[in-house]
Amino acid sequence: MKTTSVIVLLVILGYGLKVTQDVINGGTSLPKISLKELLNFGVKGTIVYTFYLTIQASLLGLISLAMNFPEFELEEMILNLHETIELFFEHDPISFILFIILGLLIVYGTIFFMEIALAILADGETLKAAFDFKRIKRTVETIGWKEYAEDYTKIVAAVVILVFINGYFHSYGWISIIIGVLTDILAFTVEYRGIGNIYRGYKQKINQETALEDTSN
Numbered sequence: 001m002k003t004t005s006v007i008v009l010l011v012i013l014g015y016g017l018k019v020t021q022d023v024i025n026g027g028t029s030l031p032k033i034s035l036k037e038l039l040n041f042g043v044k045g046t047i048v049y050t051f052y053l054t055i056q057a058s059l060l061g062l063i064s065l066a067m068n069f070p071e072f073e074l075e076e077m078i079l080n081l082h083e084t085i086e087l088f089f090e091h092d093p094i095s096f097i098l099f100i101i102l103g104l105l106i107v108y109g110t111i112f113f114m115e116i117a118l119a120i121l122a123d124g125e126t127l128k129a130a131f132d133f134k135r136i137k138r139t140v141e142t143i144g145w146k147e148y149a150e151d152y153t154k155i156v157a158a159v160v161i162l163v164f165i166n167g168y169f170h171s172y173g174w175i176s177i178i179i180g181v182l183t184d185i186l187a188f189t190v191e192y193r194g195i196g197n198i199y200r201g202y203k204q205k206i207n208q209e210t211a212l213e214d215t216s217n
Contacts, residue, residue, distance in 0.1 A: 014042030016192040020122035023196025052114035119199035155194040
């Protein structure tokens with residue numbers, strides 16, 4: 001990964017996790033962030049992000065190798081629909097569809113758990129807590145697997161639609177620049193505020209359960 005890409009990722013994750021933290025604490029507007037917070041969240045977030053992305057890339061690489069397909073990124077497939085369609089006609093349709101389904105499941109599954117890990121970080125926990133997989137599993141169980149899957153899928157669907165809109169207008173000169181900026185901002189807001197709302201719901205459930213236990217005692 002290039003140095004510039006790392007810096008951009010650090011800034012995006014740093015501020016993104018601050019947005020998530022603000023939503024978890026009941027905030028409704030974009031928060032201010034200090035350089036210290038930006039670096040703290042950014043570095044920790046980048047470590048978590050890189051870990052899950054490495055798992056994702058490894059699994060995608062394995063199925064690509066096994067099925068003789070090029071490795072792909074969801075965003076690139078949407079932005080380069082012409083090449084994606086060509087790929088479809090160059091291979092057996094059933095194999096292509098199976099490849100896409102397996103790939104999407106891998107992308108969906110890794111980010112499914114990564115978002116909870118990032119939310120744990122945003123809530124002020126340590127980097128170690130973000131790799132506590134039993135805790136991540138318990139968090140999802142408390143939220144409810146079905147409920148979390150539904151809410152998470154809505155976030156993913158919204159981001160995919162925004163990426164598609166961005167790709168649709170990418171050849172329209174200055175309009176594509178404006179559309180690109182707007183869709184990127186919206187995707188950023190949807191993702192980090194979305195996971196913040198989900199994790200806030202988790203904390204509310206925990207507080208309710210604790211209150212009930214205290215009442216019964």
